[in-house]
Amino acid sequence: AQSVSQHNHHVILSEAASLELGCNYSYGGTVNLFWYVQYPGQHLQLLLKYFSGDPLVKGIKGFEAEFIKSKFSFNLRKPSVQWSDTAEYFCAVKRSSGSARQLTFGSGTQLTVLP
Amino acid sequence: NAGVTQTPKFQVLKTGQSMTLQCAQDMNHNSMYWYRQDPGMGLRLIYYSASEGTTDKGEVPNGYNVSRLNKREFSLRLESAAPSQTSVYFCASSRTYREINVDTQYFGPGTRLTVL
Numbered sequence: 618a619q620s621v622s623q624h625n626h627h628v629i630l631s632e633a634a635s636l637e638l639g640c641n642y643s644y645g646g647t648v649n650l651f652w653y654v655q656y657p658g659q660h661l662q663l664l665l666k667y668f669s670g671d672p673l674v675k676g677i678k679g680f681e682a683e684f685i686k687s688k689f690s691f692n693l694r695k696p697s698v699q700w701s702d703t704a705e706y707f708c709a710v711k712r713s714s715g716s717a718r719q720l721t722f723g724s725g726t727q728l729t730v731l732p
Numbered sequence: 733n734a735g736v737t738q739t740p741k742f743q744v745l746k747t748g749q750s751m752t753l754q755c756a757q758d759m760n761h762n763s764m765y766w767y768r769q770d771p772g773m774g775l776r777l778i779y780y781s782a783s784e785g786t787t788d789k790g791e792v793p794n795g796y797n798v799s800r801l802n803k804r805e806f807s808l809r810l811e812s813a814a815p816s817q818t819s820v821y822f823c824a825s826s827r828t829y830r831e832i833n834v835d836t837q838y839f840g841p842g843t844r845l846t847v848l
Contacts, residue, residue, distance in 0.1 A: 626772070651836070660822065661775075661839040707774060720765075720837055722774040 621710050623723035630698050631731050638693040638726050640682075640708030650691040651709040651720070652682055661707065667691065678702070700732045734758055736840035738823050744846045745813045753808040753843050755823030763826045764806035765790075765837065766798060768819040775822065781806055782828065813847045820844050 620643045630636060642648065652664040665676025672684040682693045691708060708723040739754045757764065762783045767775040767790075777790030781800040795817060797809045806825075810817060824837040 621774075623774075653839075660841045663836055663838070666836060720777070722776075724772055724774040 621708055621721050621723040623706075623708055623726050625726045626724070627727045627729070629729045629731065632700055633697050634730075636693070636695040636698045636702075636728070638706055638708075638728070640691045640693065640723060642689050642691070642708075642710040642721075644710065644712060645689075646712060649711045650682070650684060651711075652676065652680070652691075652693050653707045653709060653722075654704050655707065655725075656704045664693070664706070698728070698730050700730050702728060703730045704728060736823055736825055736838055738821075738840040738843050740843060741841065742844050744848065745810075746848050747814060749813050750809070750811050751813065751845075752810075753821055753823075753845075754805070755807065755840060756805045757823075757825040757838075757840075758804065759825060759827070759838065760803070761825035761827045761838075762803070763828050764800065765824040765826075766796070766806070766808045767822045767824065768792065768817075769822060769842075770819050778808065778821075810845075813845075815847045818845060818847045 622641045624639050650667040653661040654664045655661050664680050665674050665682055667674045667684045675681045680695050682691055684691050705725045705727050707725045709720045711720045736757045765780040766778040769775050776792050778792055778796050779790055779798040781787045784803045787798050787800055799807045821843045823840040826837045
């Protein structure tokens, strides 16, 4: 079974600091990769996704992620965080082959940005 | 476009009571999902429905049943609630293409359930 690891459970940054959240997965085949964000009291929203092509993916609100196939990683980055980026961030992976439609989520990383 | 809607938003049950969580989507999506979210565990799939008329178990199906009423609606039922089912429940939907099994899931606002 595939698994998704987010090693940072809680990250605390000051405004304008740079952000990198790690995401590693275990499945060796072709995958689709996602980052979702959950702002306090709200539902999950898609931040960005990778299906194929350029491994550097740009999402909303200045976020980007890089797919490194050899490292089974899909780390999320932002050059300069804002207080409004305080939220929980989930990495998710889905096999792109076969009939599997299930999305496997990581355990999430809580980001707190201090003003 | 309301997207994915869920009712109720909050619910408190006593152990042994039953209830049904409702989910509807207006995006004409084929597939629908039910997840539970627990602290430190991310989202875990309870059941999913790849298309109207089909349902399949996910990672944590015990204690739950589902019904895909039609293409729009997918309900989750707790027959005899237990404290371990205290959680936030999210419904999601996605569009699945026939040749390309690539889809993005869109989530509802969630139902916060407490079982005493």
